[in-house]
Amino acid sequence: MQSFALYPFAPPGDVAALRADLRAWLAEHQPHDDVVKRANCWASFDPDFSRALGAAGYVGMTLPAIYGGGDRHPLERYVVIEELLAAGAPVGAHWIADRQTGPLILRYGSEEQRERYLPGIAKGELYACIGLSEPGAGSDLAAVRTSARETAEGWRINGQKIWTTGAHFSHIMLALVRTEGGSERNAGLSQLLIDLDTPGITIRPIIDMAGNHDFNEVFFDDALVPHGALVGTRGQGWKQVTAELGLERSGPERYLSSHALLIALIDAAGADPEPAIAGLIGKLTAEMWTLRQLSMSTAAKLAAGEDPMVEASVVKELGNAFEQDMPRRVRAIVDCAWDDDADLARLLRALLIASPSFSLRGGTREVIRGIIARGLGLR
Template sequence: MQQSFTIFPFDLPGDVTTLRADIRAFLGAHAVKLGVPNCWLICDPDFSKALGAAGFLGMTLPKDVGGHDRHPLERYVVIEELLAAGAPVGAHWIADRQTAPLILRYGSDEAKARYLPGMCAGELYACIGLSEPGAGSDLASVRSTARLTSDGWRISGQKIWTSSAHLSHVMLALLRSEEGSERNAGLSQFLIPMDAPGVTIRPIIDMSGEHHFNEVFFDDVLLPEWALIGTRGQGWTQATAELALERSGPERYLSSHVLMTALIDAAGTDPDPELRTLIGELTAELWTLRQMSMSTAAKLAAGEDPMVEASMVKDLGNSFEQALPQRVQALVDCPSTRQDDLAKLMRSLLISAPSFSLRGGTREIIRGIIARGLGLR
């Protein structure tokens, strides 16, 4: 059996202390609501634009497309600070995390010129078109099609559970481009403008009354040939490599972090022994997940493809952030009449946390990836 997880040796680049101070000063200078749980789904376009103007978006992209040529681990420090503070980063999140790097790597000159400067500025948002009815985390079952015609690509089909599609300017979609193909063969990735004729977006309201998810329908949508990203028929390889970026970041263990900080604040300087033990356990688990996540980020920065490690971070991180509100609830009495920050955060996360292990791939899919990677099946 292969070793389950090797911590990749890395040193944080540059002056990290100054970088942390800069992003904290930025947060202090902007009148924006912080301390929001699950904050990478919360959108504030003005805040995203301010982040872009301050140089905190497109950090790893080259300057000629609006980026800043900084190291990926410097970007990691910035997003860690934003998530720990519970800042509303949802508007730009997908574009900055994975769409812009993918366009830089695989996109045409037209795609780079059209989309990257706006993404780096925090003014152009993206969503990811993966799941479909009957093909949730099983991406090899994708049935939405792209057919090349004399006019360009014709897109038909449906995507579901698409986060922030109603706010996005463009979708990066995985489609079946080769007629008669099956499973992971014959798939390609395309950039689809969300205002293109034939695109329809319908909201999915979750049990808390929030609108983050959507159904998206494509009715014979016409795209130019340059809308194809990368190599025709290689969408599976591109999409799975991209998922390592999605699954291994600090958002996989910091979605509930504001509840942990609220618990520490409420405990004061002399908490009872059970509460002290819980805070110690949570801190140790959080630090371990952070080291795993940063090690995976360092592997990605070094050009490796740590799909198994990224999947481990997602699975263990989801377990941690889902269990956190339940563990707090077991020790802290929070009746519905209690309205302090700790009580409100705990009630909010008890509702939303079950979804954490669905987004980015269900637990069953993720553990299958881990098992195959470790030679367990």
């Protein structure tokens, strides 16, 4: 790599109008959520909001109109999602379907799959989860053991997924499974699109350390899905998943999901902040502004049809570090009791507790740095 490839961020059309229209729409439709819910808002599940957002044309924006999508440019979608995140809108219900499952179905799915799933995704009504991690396959994703055996009736699935965000409210799972008996590592894997109401599937909650129910374990006990559940090419699951991760890692959620804390810090500081707080706001702003440039450039590279695997990893690495550091640095300077009920204090507490997950989900810090090192030619 040597240098991060910088791509100019140039969405078509009138971007200022796109922002203004969305802000006006949000002023009318965004629920008056508690400030804590506005932080980490890509995990806030609100199907009414998702449906309204879909009806307004802000979900499935890049999908073709024939599947109910908006036929918009990927960078127009980028503008919309960064606005939604900066506003702390509750986008958790449709987030994964809109970000990666929809685009993956469009790229690799059959015509039947596209017609069946994409319109619901674009309406903000059909939600998806990602079936990658397993008890024995975390950072080492190629150790996936969940199997799908092809029979006369369809695919018979056995095994277990874990840490599955949103499985409890999702309609479908895009799962990475082993379809070739006796295969090893990243060979013999395929992607299946699984309806989660299929008999033989059990979903159990895992409560996280913040007391929230975001992730789950999902058990497959001889679950039978049709032949048509296969997405893309049998045995090419690894390659398809790699493309999916590019979509997952580069987005503005990697640096904007805690924006509510920066807003609260600035508002609490007032127009004439004391030097220590002004200095912290300055440093956080410089980092956030820089991350935005990196994220926009990566989105532009992705939109140009290129694979930004390394760039996406840089955004994730720096974005995670920024979002983990921010509550710690605020905690070090702002004097407030742990159980204070002011907005800033409650946000701080929630983000301090949530922040260990930032460098775990979507690829651990160590895995991400390994990808960057490979880009440098070291591996």
